[in-house]
Amino acid sequence: MAPFSRRAFLGTLTAAGGLAVTGLSAGTAGAADRRWHRAADDVRAEVRHAWRSYKRFAWGHDHLLPVSGGHSEFFDDAHPVGLSIVEALGTLYFMGLDDELAEGVRWVRDNLAFGEVNADVQVFETNIRMVGGLLSGYLCTGERALLSNAREIADILLPCFTHSPTGMPYRRVNPSTGEITGNVNVLAEIGTIIAEFGTLSRLVHDPRYFDAAKKAQRAVFDRRSPLDLVGTEINIETGEWTDTSARVDPPVDSFFEYLWDGWDLFHDREIKHWYDTLTAAVLRREEERYGGRLWFHRADMATGDLVSRETSELTSFYAGLLGQGGHLREGEAYHSSWASVLDTYALLPEGYDYGTGTATDPGNQLRPEYVDAAFNLWLLTGKELYRERAYDYYVRQKRASRVPNGWTIVTDVTTSPAKVGDLTSGYWWAEQMKYWYLMFADSPRFDYRNNYLSTEGAVLRGVIRH
Numbered sequence: 001m002a003p004f005s006r007r008a009f010l011g012t013l014t015a016a017g018g019l020a021v022t023g024l025s026a027g028t029a030g031a032a033d034r035r036w037h038r039a040a041d042d043v044r045a046e047v048r049h050a051w052r053s054y055k056r057f058a059w060g061h062d063h064l065l066p067v068s069g070g071h072s073e074f075f076d077d078a079h080p081v082g083l084s085i086v087e088a089l090g091t092l093y094f095m096g097l098d099d100e101l102a103e104g105v106r107w108v109r110d111n112l113a114f115g116e117v118n119a120d121v122q123v124f125e126t127n128i129r130m131v132g133g134l135l136s137g138y139l140c141t142g143e144r145a146l147l148s149n150a151r152e153i154a155d156i157l158l159p160c161f162t163h164s165p166t167g168m169p170y171r172r173v174n175p176s177t178g179e180i181t182g183n184v185n186v187l188a189e190i191g192t193i194i195a196e197f198g199t200l201s202r203l204v205h206d207p208r209y210f211d212a213a214k215k216a217q218r219a220v221f222d223r224r225s226p227l228d229l230v231g232t233e234i235n236i237e238t239g240e241w242t243d244t245s246a247r248v249d250p251p252v253d254s255f256f257e258y259l260w261d262g263w264d265l266f267h268d269r270e271i272k273h274w275y276d277t278l279t280a281a282v283l284r285r286e287e288e289r290y291g292g293r294l295w296f297h298r299a300d301m302a303t304g305d306l307v308s309r310e311t312s313e314l315t316s317f318y319a320g321l322l323g324q325g326g327h328l329r330e331g332e333a334y335h336s337s338w339a340s341v342l343d344t345y346a347l348l349p350e351g352y353d354y355g356t357g358t359a360t361d362p363g364n365q366l367r368p369e370y371v372d373a374a375f376n377l378w379l380l381t382g383k384e385l386y387r388e389r390a391y392d393y394y395v396r397q398k399r400a401s402r403v404p405n406g407w408t409i410v411t412d413v414t415t416s417p418a419k420v421g422d423l424t425s426g427y428w429w430a431e432q433m434k435y436w437y438l439m440f441a442d443s444p445r446f447d448y449r450n451n452y453l454s455t456e457g458a459v460l461r462g463v464i465r466h
């Protein structure tokens with residue numbers, strides 16, 4: 001997601017993964033590089049190890065259950081689509097795990113048949129995970145089957161947009177029957193489309209995908225309140241809001257991200273105007289200093305009145321987006337707010353109330369957002385602080401989540417040791433392992449100066465082919 005990015009390898013790392021920020025002299029820079037590269041090797045080894053477990057226990061299935069040694073499906077219990085393979089493609093490429101990448105590509109080429117899924121799938125999840133993963137895989141490998149699968153899936157999703165009277169998509173579709181359902185939708189699911197659909201439009205020279213995604217964004221913008229705030233949930237047939245609370249939290253979060261991305265990826269000035277207008281209102285009405293820290297509360301879209309100080313770990317991504325959109329000071333302060341939560345908990349809890357300073361949901365679904373923001377702030381500023389924070393989180397997550405067959409979700413971060421569940425989330429393959437690796441490795445396959453990563457970590461610009 002970075003419009004401009006740069007490399008900076010001038011920091012150091014304490015042996016315990018602490019937060020030492022040190023300006024290094026030229027003489028010690030080599031030692032620091034070696035340390036970071038050791039960290040990168042460790043991340044890569046974890047992915048390779050988990051891949052072997054996935055092959056052994058779950059090959060072709062959507063998710064690995066690393067504790068029980070089983071598997072589960074994300075979209076349709078009766079029809080696996082190799083979700084973890086699709087999500088892993090780009091990560092395997094950047095890590096130079098070329099044999100594993102070739103196995104993954106082969107599986108997609110020989111087995112993927114998303115049109116056979118006979119269940120109601122979410123347009124949003126299908127787009128960011130499947131379309132995004134396949135497009136990124138195509139850009140990394142040039143394998144045409146990945147592109148044609150991405151297009152086939154986008155064609156399954158497209159009627160959700162074109163059949164909608166407002167242009168905002170229906171929420172779900174059954175790929176097998178084509179039946180469309182869900183006339184009440186949330187902003188993240190309406191507006192997290194343009195990066196993948198726009199990239200597809202470019203690659204296949206067909207503007208329909210980009211146009212549908214932009215029309216959906218416009219339809220939301222046009223329904224903003226006089227305060228320039230948007231709500232959370234809307235009836236996509238009538239255009240009436242069904243939840244009028246304005247928030248940066250999910251299920252709105254990546255709606256804002258993809259407005260910025262419409263500008264970043266496609267230089268669309270109109271979409272940038274929508275991002276700037278809505279973000280100014282968020283900063284005016286939802287940002288607050290609380291307990292000496294910068295946070296964002298939920299507000300009523302009509303009055304701007306405070307609704308709640310409960311927030312979500314997923315919202316920590318917003319620190320990076322603020323930086324990218326030109327509000328670096330706020331983005332850095334917001335990342336520090338999340339870093340301070342780690343003074344209390346070993347990992348960030350799913351739900352957090354900054355008004356009371358307590359976890360409202362003690363789980364941790366192996367989430368990438370805090371590291372995502374660190375990655376983007378590091379690319380933007382070159383500050384070693386963000387690589388240090390990312391490494392610190394790597395150490396924490398590994399300590400809590402690593403089990404003999406890979407990494408798993410945590411069900412309670414408030415206990416010591418943290419309690420674990422039994423799932424390697426699909427996005428683990430696409431997101432944080434890639435962010436960590438790219439921050440530590442100095443990868444020759446990634447353009448650190450000019451790149452774009454989707455909300456699911458799919459690299460859609462900045463792939464250097466080898």
Ligand code: DMJ
Nearest residue numbers: 254314367368427455456
């Ligand atoms: C990912 O699937 C995406 O980042 C999405 O936008 C919201 N967060 C999850 C992972 O936590």
